[in-house]
Amino acid sequence: MFVNQIAVFLENKVGRLAEVARILSDASVNIRALSLADTSDFGVLRLLVDNNEKALETLKYNGLTVRESRVLAVPVEDRPGGLLKILDMMDAASVNIEYMYAYANPKGGTAIMIFRFAPIAKAVEILEKNGIAVLSEQELAAS
Amino acid sequence: MSAQHLPDKESTFAPELLAQRQLELLQASLNRAHKMVPFYRERFLENGAAPQDVEKLEDLARLPFVRREDLAAHYPYGMFAVPLRDIVRIHTASGAGNKPSVTGYTKNDLALWETLVGRALKAAGVNDQDIVQIHLDPGLANWGRDYKDGAEALEASVIPLTPLSLQKQLMVLSDYRTTVLVTTPVSAGELLESLARSGAAPGNLALKNLILVGEPTDAKLREQIEKELSLTTWLHWGLHEVPGPAIAFECEAHNGLHVSEDHFYLEIVDPDTGKPAKDEGEIVLTTLSTRAFPLIRFRTGDRARITSAPCPCGRTLKRIHWLSGRTDGMALIRGVKVHPSQVLAIVESILGFVPLSCKLFTPSKEAGQGLEVRLGMDDRLFSDEVKELEKIMASVETGLRQELGVPVCVRLMEQSADVCQNQALIKEPL
Numbered sequence: 001m002f003v004n005q006i007a008v009f010l011e012n013k014v015g016r017l018a019e020v021a022r023i024l025s026d027a028s029v030n031i032r033a034l035s036l037a038d039t040s041d042f043g044v045l046r047l048l049v050d051n052n053e054k055a056l057e058t059l060k061y062n063g064l065t066v067r068e069s070r071v072l073a074v075p076v077e078d079r080p081g082g083l084l085k086i087l088d089m090m091d092a093a094s095v096n097i098e099y100m101y102a103y104a105n106p107k108g109g110t111a112i113m114i115f116r117f118a119p120i121a122k123a124v125e126i127l128e129k130n131g132i133a134v135l136s137e138q139e140l141a142a143s
Numbered sequence: 144m145s146a147q148h149l150p151d152k153e154s155t156f157a158p159e160l161l162a163q164r165q166l167e168l169l170q171a172s173l174n175r176a177h178k179m180v181p182f183y184r185e186r187f188l189e190n191g192a193a194p195q196d197v198e199k200l201e202d203l204a205r206l207p208f209v210r211r212e213d214l215a216a217h218y219p220y221g222m223f224a225v226p227l228r229d230i231v232r233i234h235t236a237s238g239a240g241n242k243p244s245v246t247g248y249t250k251n252d253l254a255l256w257e258t259l260v261g262r263a264l265k266a267a268g269v270n271d272q273d274i275v276q277i278h279l280d281p282g283l284a285n286w287g288r289d290y291k292d293g294a295e296a297l298e299a300s301v302i303p304l305t306p307l308s309l310q311k312q313l314m315v316l317s318d319y320r321t322t323v324l325v326t327t328p329v330s331a332g333e334l335l336e337s338l339a340r341s342g343a344a345p346g347n348l349a350l351k352n353l354i355l356v357g358e359p360t361d362a363k364l365r366e367q368i369e370k371e372l373s374l375t376t377w378l379h380w381g382l383h384e385v386p387g388p389a390i391a392f393e394c395e396a397h398n399g400l401h402v403s404e405d406h407f408y409l410e411i412v413d414p415d416t417g418k419p420a421k422d423e424g425e426i427v428l429t430t431l432s433t434r435a436f437p438l439i440r441f442r443t444g445d446r447a448r449i450t451s452a453p454c455p456c457g458r459t460l461k462r463i464h465w466l467s468g469r470t471d472g473m474a475l476i477r478g479v480k481v482h483p484s485q486v487l488a489i490v491e492s493i494l495g496f497v498p499l500s501c502k503l504f505t506p507s508k509e510a511g512q513g514l515e516v517r518l519g520m521d522d523r524l525f526s527d528e529v530k531e532l533e534k535i536m537a538s539v540e541t542g543l544r545q546e547l548g549v550p551v552c553v554r555l556m557e558q559s560a561d562v563c564q565n566q567a568l569i570k571e572p573l
Contacts, residue, residue, distance in 0.1 A: 007527030009520040011557045037529045042520075042555050044529055065520040065558055069527045098528050 002070040004052050008045040009065040012038055020045060020059070027058040035101030048103065073103065150394075151262060153405040154458040161459065165408055166200055168431035173197055176437040179224040182217055183439060203408065203429060208417060208440045211238055211471070211482075214384060218242040225249055225435050234285045236383030237480055237547060241488045244384050247435040253292065255432055256387050259403050260293025263392030266401075266456075267352050267377040269323050271298035274349075276321040278312050278330055279304055282479030282548025283357060286381065286388035290325045290354075293389065299323070309337050320349040327357040327478035329512045331368055338372075345372045354379055356388055357478020359465040380445070380465050383480060385430060385438055391463055399450050399462030406432045409461060410440070411449050414470035423448045425470045426463065444471030444480075476505045476514050476549045486516065486543065493542045494535070496523060500558065513550030516543065519558045 010016040017036065024031060024047075033048040049055045052068065059066045076082045090097065117123035127134055156164065173194035176183040187193055190207055197203055214222060215238040223230065230247040238244045248256070269275065275294040279287050287304030294301045302315060313334060316324065326334070331353060338345055353368065353376045365376050380400050381388035390407060391400035402409050410427040413420045426443045430436070447463040454462060469475070473482045483503055491497045500519030507515030516539065518524065526532055536553045543551040 005527070007525070009525055009555070009557060016557075039529060039533070042532070044527055044532070046527055063558060065522065065525050067522070067525050067527055098530070 003048065003073045004068050005071045006047045006049060006052060006055055006059070007067045007069060008047065008059060010043045010045055012041055012043050016043075017045065019062075020064070023058055023062050023064075024049065024055060027054050029055045029058070033101060033103040035099065037099060046099070046101070150266070150456060150458045154262070154401065154403075154460055156405070156459055158459060161404060162200060164405060165431060168406075169200065169203065169408060169429065170194065170197060172429075172431055172433075172437050173439065175224050175434070176439060180222055180437070182213065182221060183437075200408065203440065204410070204419070206440055208427065208442050209438055210442050211244060211384070211444070214238060214244040215242040219245040220247070223247050223435055224437050230435055234383075236285065237282070237482070237485060241485075246384055248433075249435045252433050252435050255406065256289055257292045257296040259387060259406060260289050260389045261296040262403065263379055263389035264290075264293055264297060264299075264323075264354070266392050266394045267323070267354060267375075268395075269294065269297055269299055269352065273297075273299040273322045273352075274302065274320055275299045275323040275325065276302040276312075276316060276319070277304045278307075278324060278326040278334075279356070280327070280330070280477050280479060280549050281306065282477070283327070283388075284548065285383060286356065289388050294323075294325075309333060313337055313341070313343075316350065317343065317348055322349050323352045323354065324350055325354040325356060328355050328360045328364060329358070329477045329506065331355060332364060333512070335368055335371060348372065350374050352377060356381065358475050359467045361467075378465065380447075380463065382428070382441075382443060385428060385433070385436075385441065390428070391465075394454060394456040394458060396455050398454070399464050401454070401456075401458050401460040401462055404460050406430070409449075409463075411447060411463075412442075414446075423466065442471070444469045444473055446470060474503070474505050474514075476547070477512055479547060479549050481505075481514065481547055481549070486514070486547075489543055489546050490516070490518075490539055493539050494524070498524065502556075507552060509554070510552035511550040513552070514543070514547065516540075516551060516553045517556045518553060520555055521558060524555070 008020055010020070021031070030050040031047055032050060035046045037044045037046070047055070056066055056068065074086060076086060087097075115123070124134060177187055177194045186207055190205070192205055196205065220227065225247075229249050231250050232248045232253060234246045234248070236244045236246065275290075277287050277290050284304060291301050291303045302319060302321065307315070315321065316334070350372060351374050353372070353374050355365075355376055356379045360376070360378055368374070369376055377393045378400060379389045379393070380391040382390060391402040393400050408429040408431055410429075411420045411422075411424040412418060412427050414425040424446065426445045426447050428438065428441050428443060430438045446466040446468055448466060450462040450464065453459070473480045486503055487497065487501060490501055498518050499521040502517040502519075504515040504517065506512040509515055518539070524532075524535060532555060536555060540551050540553045543553075
C-alpha cells in the first residue's frame with residue numbers, strides 16, 4: 001500500500017542536484033519522480049526510484065545524508081476537479097498535506113516538469129539552442 | 144590637562160607605597176580566602192603553601208593558578224568568601240562548560256566597583272554634565288549595570304542598557320544629545336555604518352567620547368570612528384568574573400591601559416609554562432579588595448604587553464597593551480566570551496544528543512557579527528520535511544541566543560569529509 005521514498009539533504013549550491021543525478025546514473029538507478037523543497041541555505045530532495053536499496057547505498061557511500069520514508073501514491077482523475085476531489089476528502093477529515101509532487105505517467109509517453117530557472121532568459125536560450133521547445137501556457141493547457 | 148582628567152591620589156602612589164599597600168591587602172585577602180573558601184584551602188594545602196608564607200608580593204607566584212574551569216566546578220556559590228546574607232548582588236557570566244561562572248558582591252564590593260568604573264570614566268573626562276548612553280549586547284548586561292553605577296556615581300545622566308533596535312539606539316543617541324557612549328567596537332562600527340546609511344550628518348551629534356569595551360580594537364577602526372564622528376575613543380579592559388568592566392582604562396595619553404593596581408595585583412605569564420613572561424603574555428589577576436569573591440592568580444585568557452615606563456598623565460599604575468587573540472580557546476563574540484565546549488553543551492541539551500559535527504564561526508556576517516553554528520546533517524537530525532529541519536534550526540538558534548546573549552545563526556550543512564566528532568572550534572569564517 002505504501003511507497004518508499006528517498007529523501008536526500010543537499011546544500012543549496014551549484015551542482016549539488018546534478019551530483020545526485022550523476023551518482024544515481026552511475027549506479028544505473030532510474031529516477032521516476034522527484035520534488036525539491038528548498039530554502040536559501042539547503043534543500044530536501046525527495047525521490048522515487050526504481051531501486052531503493054541500491055540508491056540508498058550509493059548515496060550514502062557518496063557521503064550524502066538520506067532517509068527512507070513512506071508516502072502514498074494516489075491516482076488522480078485527469079479532468080478538472082480531479083485533484084480537488086482528493087484534497088476535499090482530506091480537508092473534510094482534517095488531514096494536512098506536508099508536500100506533494102507529480103509523477104510521470106508512463107502511459108502519457110512524456111512527463112511535463114515545471115522548472116523555475118534563474119536567470120530564466122538564459123535558460124530559455126540554452127533550451128532553444130538544444131532544440132527543446134518550451135511550452136507556452138496555451139500549449140501546456142492543451143497537452 | 145583639564146581638571147576632570149586629574150588622577151586620584153591612589154593612581155599616583157609612589158611604587159614603594161603602592162607595593163606596600165598591595166602586600167597588606169593581599170595578605171588579608173589570602174587569609175580570608177583560606178579561611179572561608181574550601182577550594183582555596185585545599186589548593187594551598189596541595190601546594191604546601193599557607194597564606195602566611197606570602198611575605199612579599201613575589202611570593203604569590205608560589206600559589207597555583209585559578210581557571211574558569213575551577214569556577215564552573217564550584218557552581219554556584221562554592222567560591223564565595225562571605226555568607227550569602229552579606230551578598231547583595233549575584234552575577235552570572237558564561238563559563239567554560241555546562242555551568243556558568245557565578246559571582247557575588249557585598250554592599251562594599253558594589254561601592255568599590257562604582258568607584259573603579261567611575262575612575263575609568265573620569266579619566267575619559269566624563270563628569271556630571273555628561274549624558275551617558277550604554278549600548279551593549281544582552282551577554283554584557285552585567286557590565287551594563289556596572290557602567291550605569293559608575294556613571295551615576297559621577298552624577299552624569301545615564302541612559303542604561305535597554306534592548307533597543309539599532310535604529311532606536313541611533314534615535315536616542317541623536318535626540319537625547321548623548322555625549323558619552325559605552326559600547327563594543329563591533330557595535331560602534333554598526334552604528335557608524337547605520338549613521339552613514341541614514342545620511343545623517345555626524346556633526347549634528349553631541350557625542351564627544353566613545354568608551355570601547357569587550358574587545359581589543361584595531362587602530363584603523365578607531366581612527367576611522369574618531370575622524371568620522373569627531374570624537375575621542377577610550378578603551379577599557381575588564382572581566383566578567385572578577386567582576387567588572389573597567390579594571391584597566393586609558394588615560395588621555397592613549398598609550399596603553401592603566402590597571403587599577405591599588406585593587407588588583409597584575410602578573411603577565413607565559414601561557415604555556417605559567418612562568419612570568421618578559422613583556423608579552425597572558426594577564427593573570429589577583430583581587431586585593433573584593434570581599435565576596437576573591438580570585439587568586441586568575442588566568443584571564445586575555446593577552447597583553449606590559450609597560451612600566453612612567454606615563455605623562457602622572458598615574459603610576461602600570462599600563463597594558465591589550466593584544467588580540469586568546470590563550471584559552473575562548474572566542475570574543477561582540478565582547479562576550481564564549482567557549483566552544485559551552486556552545487556544544489547547549490546544543491546537546493537542546494537536541495538531546497551531540498551532533499556529529501558542529502562548526503563555529505565568528506564574527507559571522509550572517510549572524511550580525513555574532514556566532515554562526517554549522518551543524519553537519521546526520522541521520523538523527525534529518526527529516527524529509529523542511530518544516531522539521533527549520534524547527535531544529537530555530538530551537539538551537541533561540542537556545543544559544545538566550546544562553547550566550549549574542550546574535551546566533553544556525554545553518555545546516557552537508558556532512559563534510561573532515562568531520563571531527565564532538566569537537567567544536569571557533570574559527571573565523573572563510
